[in-house]
Amino acid sequence: MLVLGIETSCDETAAAVVRDGREVLSHIVLSQVAAHRPYGGVVPEIASRAHVEAVAPVLNDALEKAGAHWDEVDQIAVTHGPGLASSLMIGVTAARALALRLNKPLTGVNHLAGHLYSVFLDPAIGEPESVCPMIVLLVTGGHTMLIRMDSVSEYQLLGQTLDDAVGEALDKGATLMGLGYPGGPEIEKAAVGGDPGRYPFPRGLRGGRGEVAGGLPRERCFSYSGLKTSLLYVLRDHPEHLTNGELPHLAASYQEAAFDALLDRLERVVREEGVKHFACVGGVAKNKRLRAKLEDLADRLDAELHVAPMTYCTDNAAMIAGVAGAHAMHGLPPTPVDDVHPNLPLY
Numbered sequence: 001m002l003v004l005g006i007e008t009s010c011d012e013t014a015a016a017v018v019r020d021g022r023e024v025l026s027h028i029v030l031s032q033v034a035a036h037r038p039y040g041g042v043v044p045e046i047a048s049r050a051h052v053e054a055v056a057p058v059l060n061d062a063l064e065k066a067g068a069h070w071d072e073v074d075q076i077a078v079t080h081g082p083g084l085a086s087s088l089m090i091g092v093t094a095a096r097a098l099a100l101r102l103n104k105p106l107t108g109v110n111h112l113a114g115h116l117y118s119v120f121l122d123p124a125i126g127e128p129e130s131v132c133p134m135i136v137l138l139v140t141g142g143h144t145m146l147i148r149m150d151s152v153s154e155y156q157l158l159g160q161t162l163d164d165a166v167g168e169a170l171d172k173g174a175t176l177m178g179l180g181y182p183g184g185p186e187i188e189k190a191a192v193g194g195d196p197g198r199y200p201f202p203r204g205l206r207g208g209r210g211e212v213a214g215g216l217p218r219e220r221c222f223s224y225s226g227l228k229t230s231l232l233y234v235l236r237d238h239p240e241h242l243t244n245g246e247l248p249h250l251a252a253s254y255q256e257a258a259f260d261a262l263l264d265r266l267e268r269v270v271r272e273e274g275v276k277h278f279a280c281v282g283g284v285a286k287n288k289r290l291r292a293k294l295e296d297l298a299d300r301l302d303a304e305l306h307v308a309p310m311t312y313c314t315d316n317a318a319m320i321a322g323v324a325g326a327h328a329m330h331g332l333p334p335t336p337v338d339d340v341h342p343n344l345p346l347y
């Protein structure tokens with residue numbers, strides 16, 4: 001079964017062809033990062049215009065690289081949420097036009113379900129049935145979530161951030177430290193040789209139990225707004241730290257605090273849920289320090305860790321085509337694509 005995936009939820013125009021939900025025949029990502037860099041973040045108006053220009057060539061490229069003909073595509077899958085409305089609209093419009101023209105079924109894919117599925121694009125991982133139930137830590141620029149995955153289509157949200165996402169905290173921290181955009185990889189570079197213990201930045205939502213918004217237990221949730229403020233105060237009191245050799249220590253301590261909070265909740269949830277498999281997906285999962293900490297945790301818990309392949313951590317269409325193919329092969333009907341859903345929940 002060949003699925004053509006289209007992803008335009010934020011600032012990457014992406015298309016991919018995936019066979020049977022597992023074999024990536026082609027995967028094209030056109031990043032707009034250079035266009036947004038001068039503004040230190042994604043500008044929706046610039047993003048949607050860039051998607052309009054890129055979507056047709058990116059689709060053609062994906063088909064050509066896959067060595068597939070349009071007739072051979074069995075299904076078209078498109079991200080219909082969550083994301084920026086004006087960006088989602090371009091992918092959804094292209095997908096609907098294509099489905100109509102080719103007379104192929106179209107399915108709407110939840111961007112978060114795509115990220116969750118990205119671990120299965122690693123040919124080395126077994127079938128979903130052999131690793132589920134699994135706890136997945138989803139860490140992107142817009143979301144920080146702990147999800148229990150019981151199959152490729154059964155998810156349960158166990159915890160999430162109550163304010164900023166971890167990727168957002170890294171992006172904002174990088175801006176405060178005068179580093180480039182996107183901030184996660186810039187902080188990772190700046191932190192090389194730095195002492196992660198030098199600055200005691202807060203680890204968010206310390207102590208206390210009880211329920212928070214949405215009925216989630218406080219001890220499974222995250223908060224990142226205090227971390228950024230704490231860095232702001234250090235730099236207000238010591239602006240010289242940006243130029244006196246302290247920057248590597250600041251960057252290392254900042255990302256360490258961000259990751260310690262993730263690991264603390266993740267460990268608690270894996271223990272409490274009693275599962276033997278856990279995973280990490282999303283753009284922040286590219287970070288080598290985070291990967292090392294996850295590996296330590298896997299050893300400590302005697303559990304198996306699955307991290308999405310590097311290329312499929314950040315936004316891409318292979319994860320969209322992949323999860324759509326897996327759903328179809330499990331007999332799930334296509335999800336109608338009536339509109340874009342900027343705040344689409346996972347289930």
Ligand code: KG4
Nearest residue numbers: 140141142167182184185283284287314315
């Ligand atoms: O998954 P993604 O591409 O897009 C969203 O769905 O949001 O994630 C983007 C986020 C950004 O916040 C970026 O700073 C972060 O992933 N990121 C990283 C690294 N590479 C990307 N964070 C830490 N270390 C990295 N190497």
Ligand code: ZN
Nearest residue numbers: 115140314315
């Ligand atoms: Zn994403």
